[in-house]
Amino acid sequence: MLVASMLKAMLIMLVAMSAIPAGDAASKILTSDLGVAPTYVVWTRFLIGGLVILPFTWRAGLSVWRDWRVWFRAAFIGLGISCITRALQLAPLADVFGAFFIGPLVSFVLSVWLLKERANIIQAVLVLIGFFGVLFIVRPGFEASAGLGWALLAGCTYGAFLTVSRWLTGSVALGGLMITQMVGPVILVSPFVIGQFPEFTPQIAKLTLISGLGSMIGNVLMLFAYKMHEASKLAPFVYFQLISAAVLGWLIFGDWPDAWVIAGMTLIIVAGCTSAVLQSTRPIAARA
Numbered sequence: 001m002l003v004a005s006m007l008k009a010m011l012i013m014l015v016a017m018s019a020i021p022a023g024d025a026a027s028k029i030l031t032s033d034l035g036v037a038p039t040y041v042v043w044t045r046f047l048i049g050g051l052v053i054l055p056f057t058w059r060a061g062l063s064v065w066r067d068w069r070v071w072f073r074a075a076f077i078g079l080g081i082s083c084i085t086r087a088l089q090l091a092p093l094a095d096v097f098g099a100f101f102i103g104p105l106v107s108f109v110l111s112v113w114l115l116k117e118r119a120n121i122i123q124a125v126l127v128l129i130g131f132f133g134v135l136f137i138v139r140p141g142f143e144a145s146a147g148l149g150w151a152l153l154a155g156c157t158y159g160a161f162l163t164v165s166r167w168l169t170g171s172v173a174l175g176g177l178m179i180t181q182m183v184g185p186v187i188l189v190s191p192f193v194i195g196q197f198p199e200f201t202p203q204i205a206k207l208t209l210i211s212g213l214g215s216m217i218g219n220v221l222m223l224f225a226y227k228m229h230e231a232s233k234l235a236p237f238v239y240f241q242l243i244s245a246a247v248l249g250w251l252i253f254g255d256w257p258d259a260w261v262i263a264g265m266t267l268i269i270v271a272g273c274t275s276a277v278l279q280s281t282r283p284i285a286a287r288a
Helices: 002-033 036-062 062-064 068-092 091-099 103-113 121-138 146-168 173-191 202-228 229-253 257-278
Strands: none
Touching: 002 068, 002 202, 002 229, 036 068, 036 091, 036 173, 036 202, 036 257, 062 068, 062 173, 068 091, 068 173, 068 202, 091 146, 091 229, 103 121, 103 229, 121 229, 121 257, 146 202, 173 202, 202 229, 229 257
């Protein structure tokens, strides 16, 4: 039972971490190539996601909004997506992803510290190995720049978002988590999107849709995964987003991974799979 649960959560995370980079790629084209305002991209990503899931989550009702933590969580994801969208506009994709992936490490630390999820030294080492794999892939110079600054802020807020998501899963229904994750940022970002709408073309409309659907599908699937398993134990699988990004880069832009990238992917896969095997072969520790 534990093995099946862990494997199912792992597969869901892999699909989720493939959908999100697809949305980010569309966002980068919109902001960098077509000159669309990042605020518009952020707002429409959440708006599209909210409209898609509304028919399935309306039963969550208005009462869920009374929990201040859902607004806290919405602010984190809204700020995170705003920061990474801005970063993608200013800096190369590889550097942005390298800085952004401080997020899983932040989530791991916060989940153990604040949520009292149990983690041993092996889990900590595996998360660090995955992080080093990310550095192998991006090999960023990490020179001080506005783009990398935005990406680091995005990673930190994303790590906090992951932790708050886990915090809420025991008291807020999944439907409530889904709708507040999408609608909350729409409300919070709305004042800033006034006057930021581009002149619509078929290309902008298509990329806007891809950006919104990619983000929505990825984040909703991630919610299902965290509902099934502890955040600290699924943290290594978030690094699969880098593998998906590399594959998308090759398919879309013709960027074939070099030896350093392949080495980094190997570290990420080893860390993630080892974590899955170790956690699925023993009882899940209860949170204090």
